[in-house]
Amino acid sequence: MDANTFIPEHFIDDVKTYLPAHLDIDDFINACRRPLRKSIRVNTLKISVTEFKQYAKQKNWLLTPIPWCEEGFWLERPAAEEQNLALGNTDLHLSGAMYVQEASSMLPPIALKQSIEHTNYVLDMASAPGSKTSQLAALMNNQGVLVANELSSSRLKVLSATLKRMGVGNCALSHFDGVIFGNYMFECFDSILLDAPCSGEGTVRKDADALKNWSIDSNIEIAQVQKDLIKSAFYALKPGGTLVYSTCTLTPLENQHVCDFLLSEFGDCIIPESLSDLFPGASKATTPEGYLHVWPQTFDSEGFFIAKFKKQASSDNPNLKVKKGAFPFQQFESKKSAVFMQTLKQQFGLNTLPGILMQRDKELWLFPQEFEAVQNKIKYARLGIQLGAIHNNGVRLAHEFATAFGKQCKSNVLPLTDTQANDYFQGKDIRLADVSQNTGEVILTLCGCPIGLGKWQKNKVKNSLPRDLVQNTQLITWAQSN
Template sequence: MAHFNQNFLDSIERELPSHLTMDDFIAYSNKPLRLSIRVNTLKISVDSFIELMTTKGWQFDPIPWCSEGFWISNNVEIQLGNTIEHLQGLFYIQEASSMLPPTALFEGKTADITADTRVLDMASAPGSKTTQIAGLMENKGLLVANEYSASRVKVLHANISRMGVSNCALTHFDARVFGEYLFETFDSILLDAPCSGEGTIRKDPDALKNWDNNENKGIVDTQKALIESAFLALKVGGSLVYSTCALSRQENQDVCHHLKSVFGDAVEFMSLSTLFPHADKACTKEGFLHVWPQIYDSEGFFVAKINKLTAVERQQEEPRKQKNFPFTPVKAKQIAELESYFKDTFGITLPKDAEIMQRDLEYWLFPKAITPLIGKMRFQRIGIKLADALKKGYKVRHEAILALPSPSMINLNDEQAREYLMGRDISLAERIKPQGEVIVSYANVSLGVAKHLGNKLKNNLPRDLVKDKIALYP
């Protein structure tokens, strides 16, 4: 049972639209959330995933606002996070309503995404929305994913790598700096702002046990500063989505109206009433989505879409250029060698709309759209690490194998895939000529690299990714 205090209930009663009831709010807040997942289309099609998992007892109920999202049920008690399909990045366990902001951000725009498109996710960890955005971008263009918490940056990178995202650059800043450092740089920006988390009570019954409206003032001040920074970093003609998992008007509608009071006619509120069937049930008079738990049987959520109609004044002078960038472009001869190595060894064609860069003996694949931003801001990590140089030749990196598609893989069955993810070598039924480095896969999606020795596959999975336990379906 959720723990409500009376102050919270009083505030909800004041906020709740007239067509909704407090009884329903309390009843739905005490119901467990429906389990929901999002298919990772960077690795597998929705149809192929449904076909694969239906044989394992999954039943799929489509989430109306996300074509890759489903509420699922299955007859087997199994830890989804320990399944082969999850560990190889075929799906992300994601609450249904949190799929709304990326959908709103790219409504009608996915066809316009090119190698020059730049998108910013201002508060990214653990990565559910970041990886959803990367999927909608089909790994094209540049996605800057920022996270303020140092410990959460590691989790963010692990999820980006697992899901095969290659167009991402990670930053670690208080997101209030983006308006100053990258003024009018981004085509689209998602600000999923830090908030009081009132909408998450179905996931955490104790979330509001000590709720105090007076403590939210500091959060609101931060939200206002962040949305101003986001608007400054947005190009003219670009779109900003502001979202929270809070329920109060002061953290939601009021923050958006604050932005309009600062920037006036440059701010245009876009209606989300037709974003998906029955979206109007959650719409405010401004066209924002204010999702209460009882409307769609989900977490509470708020989503606003804002367009930037005209240029605004830069608030601060452009900061000094940052020096000592440790990467240099790779010469044509080395590019040809790397392309040959990936093609001849793994059947992988390196993408042409990216740039190969070098740091010491490491070779990296950068999104081309990052180039004009280098020196303007410090990036924690850009793109994916392709390979390390050896005395003779190259050694591929695991994240490159996860992100770059290959037609040439050795497909493993369930038991073999489990053994591989547990760091074990795989015996082969017949001894054949050794083939050297090979990609092993499951469901025709790569798991990683092994060395084919003729009678077995020697496991090359990075040690930090080895699992003690893998859940198998009976």
């Protein structure tokens, strides 16, 4: 029990007004004071669940499957020396093999899963730090186009770093208030996730001060933002498309009432789809409308709310807008493209890249194949993957090339030991046991996952990790964790 968890009386009084009859307020309060179980999601863009389990076994990690997410596990680390070591410093995290993600936070992308599997254009309207964006990209298997938007610039940077670490290749990042999408990207998306900014009442097990400034007035204020965002999401969705609305808060003001607003505005064009069969046991959290209202005691998780809607018909938007200004990229010359692809084949045994090579000044980028239809609708903060820098004699490859495509490379791949990986993440060159005759660039891997690029230099590999990704951390090594 965490006696420091702050739960204000007036919050409890409010919860009593909407707690479902089959739940007990004391169970709720006790659950809020219990520490949260640790959970992770395996990043299948970099490693299979089977491979991950093998690594976890070597570390004596105990995994319990999360019933709604095939890639999700609750995790216990019994080794005494690991108790105070952050999961974020483990090799499996730093390599992008896993993402530390709360179990209930895996639900919204799972609610979109069916729709994503058959569609090309997906919008994540409020996406930092990127737990659900990277989950969506993995569900899309890096295919199609995933637009990830975030309003806060500091959080956008974190999002960008997350996507690089996780090897996401089909993403375009944007930096706007989400309300613009309905006007600028009217009916562009097959699937939309609106994981809305909220009062965070469900996060109190992780953050003892989450309810410190709680008030109904702030619930009402945030609900207005949520209504503006869900309206924008409705307009941005194609007829036939699917919208998932989620929050990590409990109050109906920010949940059911926001859904009521959507239906009152556009009820002729959009209908809820029940989530009662999303996974075995989902009915325990299903509301009469078919939404999931996950209480902390229901699945021993954080509190969450998830609603799913199907858009059945179009509704005119009187405020359509068109972006001004030219698109700053052009297709990479076909002759140079052929030379570049030949180099990748010779150096790494890589035969194809999934997308279109584009050039902006001296930068070489790879855009998702389907990007053209949406590329000039808004100004993006980043598009696809930066493959490298173009110079007179060819292309100097960039870090992201390795994290996104290293898995497909067949030659010039160097698996690092934990000591070498430590040096790499700290920005140091990597010492080799023997002098190597290899030349040029090399893909570095950890736990079987590509983590970046280096350059062969006889008895060492020169470190090419971008400065902003250099960490001042000590990786938890196999020796320490076994």
